[in-house]
Amino acid sequence: MSRTEILDRIRKKLAVDSEDKTRLQVVESRLANHLPNTIPSRCRQSHSDLVDLFQEKMEKAHGTVNRVNNDTDLGGEIMAYLGDGSFELCINVLEFELDFSAYSSVQTVEWTPRSSLDICISDCFGAVAETGSLVISSSKQMPLSFNFLGEKHIVLLKEDQIMGAYEDIWARTRNDMPRDITLVSGPSCTGDIEMIMEFGAHGPKELHIIIIGS
Amino acid sequence: MQVNSKDFIPLVNLALDNNSLQASLGMLGKGLSFKRTAAVADFPEFDQLRDEARDIKDHCLQYLDIYLMKFEEQVTNKGGHVHWASNEGEAREIVLSLCQAENARTITKSKSMVTEEIDLVPFLEDHGLDAVETDLGEYIIQLRGERPSHIIAPAVHLSKSQVADTFFDQHSNLGFNEKLTERVDLVGEARQVLREKFLGADVGISGANFLVADTGTIVLVTNEGNAELTTAIPETHIVVTGIEKIIPTLEDASTFIRLLARSAVGAEISAYTSFITGPRREEDQDGPKNFHVVLVDNGRSEMLGTELQDMLRCIRCSACLNHCPVYLSIGGHAYGSVYSGPMGAVLTPQFSRLEEAKQLPNASTFCGRCESVCPVHIPLPKLMRHWRNKEFEAGLNPLSMRWGLRAWALLNRHPLLQHMLASLGIRILGLFGNKATGYIIKLPGLAGNWTKDRDFRTPPSTTFMSQWKTMQKNRQKKEV
Ligand code: SF4
Numbered sequence: 001m002s003r004t005e006i007l008d009r010i011r012k013k014l015a016v017d018s019e020d021k022t023r024l025q026v027v028e029s030r031l032a033n034h035l036p037n038t039i040p041s042r043c044r045q046s047h048s049d050l051v052d053l054f055q056e057k058m059e060k061a062h063g064t065v066n067r068v069n070n071d072t073d074l075g076g077e078i079m080a081y082l083g084d085g086s087f088e089l090c091i092n093v094l095e096f097e098l099d100f101s102a103y104s105s106v107q108t109v110e111w112t113p114r115s116s117l118d119i120c121i122s123d124c125f126g127a128v129a130e131t132g133s134l135v136i137s138s139s140k141q142m143p144l145s146f147n148f149l150g151e152k153h154i155v156l157l158k159e160d161q162i163m164g165a166y167e168d169i170w171a172r173t174r175n176d177m178p179r180d181i182t183l184v185s186g187p188s189c190t191g192d193i194e195m196i197m198e199f200g201a202h203g204p205k206e207l208h209i210i211i212i213g214s
Numbered sequence: 215m216q217v218n219s220k221d222f223i224p225l226v227n228l229a230l231d232n233n234s235l236q237a238s239l240g241m242l243g244k245g246l247s248f249k250r251t252a253a254v255a256d257f258p259e260f261d262q263l264r265d266e267a268r269d270i271k272d273h274c275l276q277y278l279d280i281y282l283m284k285f286e287e288q289v290t291n292k293g294g295h296v297h298w299a300s301n302e303g304e305a306r307e308i309v310l311s312l313c314q315a316e317n318a319r320t321i322t323k324s325k326s327m328v329t330e331e332i333d334l335v336p337f338l339e340d341h342g343l344d345a346v347e348t349d350l351g352e353y354i355i356q357l358r359g360e361r362p363s364h365i366i367a368p369a370v371h372l373s374k375s376q377v378a379d380t381f382f383d384q385h386s387n388l389g390f391n392e393k394l395t396e397r398v399d400l401v402g403e404a405r406q407v408l409r410e411k412f413l414g415a416d417v418g419i420s421g422a423n424f425l426v427a428d429t430g431t432i433v434l435v436t437n438e439g440n441a442e443l444t445t446a447i448p449e450t451h452i453v454v455t456g457i458e459k460i461i462p463t464l465e466d467a468s469t470f471i472r473l474l475a476r477s478a479v480g481a482e483i484s485a486y487t488s489f490i491t492g493p494r495r496e497e498d499q500d501g502p503k504n505f506h507v508v509l510v511d512n513g514r515s516e517m518l519g520t521e522l523q524d525m526l527r528c529i530r531c532s533a534c535l536n537h538c539p540v541y542l543s544i545g546g547h548a549y550g551s552v553y554s555g556p557m558g559a560v561l562t563p564q565f566s567r568l569e570e571a572k573q574l575p576n577a578s579t580f581c582g583r584c585e586s587v588c589p590v591h592i593p594l595p596k597l598m599r600h601w602r603n604k605e606f607e608a609g610l611n612p613l614s615m616r617w618g619l620r621a622w623a624l625l626n627r628h629p630l631l632q633h634m635l636a637s638l639g640i641r642i643l644g645l646f647g648n649k650a651t652g653y654i655i656k657l658p659g660l661a662g663n664w665t666k667d668r669d670f671r672t673p674p675s676t677t678f679m680s681q682w683k684t685m686q687k688n689r690q691k692k693e694v
Binding site for chain 1 (some may be wrong): 246266275296348350398404429442443446457469482494501
């Protein structure tokens with residue numbers, strides 16, 4: 001069987017013994033401790049600086065960011081971003097109430113995976129400041145593909161959801177990893193034609209984040 | 215692995231004469247190395263992380279058997295399945311039988327160099343499956359029946375108008391009848407065509423950038439989002455990857471994520487980095503029901519305990535290609551292997567046969583740029599030298615080269631003889647020189663290969679040794 005064949009070959013080449021318990025202990029203790037390696041110093045600063053860093057890095061990655069003090073008029077904020085026109089919104093937001101009653105040009109549509117979706121609006125698991133990355137995760141409420149099929153993706157993020165480093169995600173998820181955790185750093189893009197960046201390769205062409213203060 | 219590295223020299227000549235390829239390589243070389251330098255300058259911890267990454271990989275390789283079993287245990291606990299493939303044939307058969315078990319007809323695939331290495335897609339197509347590459351670069355070369363010319367930018371050898379021609383030819387049956395000229399429209403058309411494929415696929419196949427032993431997680435990095443659509447929509451997800459991709463923990467993955475995009479394209483991180491752990495949970499709305507990981511050996515374990523072990527640290531970032539003066543002159547196709555540049559010159563002889571690929575480790579100036587940018591400190595020049603030694607030991611060099619090297623060694627052992635021949639040599643060379651310019655522009659016979667592309671400085675009339683002796687004598691005279 002290939003499994004045994006491969007493992008035996010590895011041990012033979014490394015000149016180690018499969019019965020050697022100390023090797024197993026080395027691995028098990030490294031896994032149990034899961035110590036961090038060097039964490040960049042930029043990840044460890046005051047929370048308000050981390051919020052600024054998140055915004056700076058996300059904008060550098062061609063996402064757009066808008067900060068609001070509270071969640072009283074998120075519908076208005078979203079419409080301000082979208083501008084004039086009529087829109088089909090597909091909404092998957094648990095944490096906030098969105099009210100579009102003042103906008104007659106807006107229609108909300110049910111989610112099904114399909115080839116053309118106009119605007120998808122969601123909240124998310126959190127964000128990491130070090131590279132301006134949103135953290136989205138698959139769950140009962142959130143199909144992963146929801147984050148990829150819209151032409152534009154608008155994400156609502158509370159300031160206190162912003163973490164410093166990637167390691168901060170694992171502290172919260174390690175023991176019960178969801179099927180998927182994706183770090184989203186900017187809209188979908190490709191440089192595959194003549195090394196020049198184009199947006200909207202397969203995922204959203206635009207990524208807009210509204211950070212809600214606490 | 216399909217390799218035609220025997221044709222290296224004619225392929226190099228073709229590449230050097232191909233103006234559009236030269237233009238693409240020019241852009242690649244300037245763009246990426248400049249961006250990488252800027253990204254590194256903006257990240258003070260970079261070198262420290264490189265050392266750590268090297269040490270993590272070395273540690274994993276030392277305990278590879280155990281880490282692979284831990285990974286397998288975790289994947290199985292989460293409801294997935296791990297398959298082991300000793301060689302490429304086994305790997306292909308495993309994937310095919312998994313597809314057949316699900317009665318699959320359509321497959322979407324995200325980019326994976328291991329699937330290129332094992333020639334997976336042509337094999338699946340031969341068995342009647344419709345397998346489509348979804349990374350834009352891979353999709354373009356699939357339509358053209360070509361192989362990747364760069365490990366992360368597979369279509370970098372093509373111009374925009376070549377892509378436009380390809381789409382015009384191949385998409386007309388799908389109702390796209392307009393010849394496009396703008397890049398944004400080309401990307402848009404591919405998006406539309408592939409969106410349908412994503413939604414209709416029975417199986418999604420991906421590679422893995424890293425395998426996390428602690429949680430049984432696979433890590434996938436893309437800019438386009440195609441990996442996520444490939445792995446979230448179909449009922450079955452098959453991961454095909456090399457055994458050396460294993461790392462211990464999510465913390466270690468974080469370190470590699472910090473190095474990968476900076477080294478590859480000078481970005482702090484790619485647009486999407488996904489950590490996938492097992493199949494769909496019962497309550498989930500999407501994700502595959504079946505989750506399979508195929509661990510491919512295919513010559514990797516043979517590298518352990520040898521000088522080549524260091525190469526197993528490679529994270530396929532492509533920095534060594536992007537900084538290699540040889541790669542940047544000839545492009546990837548000349549190597550005749552899906553792995554090109556310095557990393558390809560080390561891997562190809564291992565994954566095929568040295569007889570096939572012996573030219574590749576010789577195609578190096580040994581300038582050392584590859585090693586200096588490699589995020590995991592792989593001593594690439596040393597490893598290319600390893601193959602050159604093997605080539606000599608196995609008697610694979612041409613006779614002229616073997617005699618040449620022998621003669622060289624002999625001269626170095628007999629200084630008097632060397633001196634005599636050197637004096638004679640420079641006198642003969644001197645006859646071809648142009649007094650006014652101080653250069654030789656044309657030499658006869660074999661030496662003409664040198665002057666075909668560059669001039670040769672006329673040597674001085676006496677050797678360094680005799681000049682030195684004269685100088686010493688004069689000095690002694692003065693002192694007396
Ligand atoms: S050898 Fe080093 S630089 Fe080259 S692809 Fe591998 S990790 Fe990157």
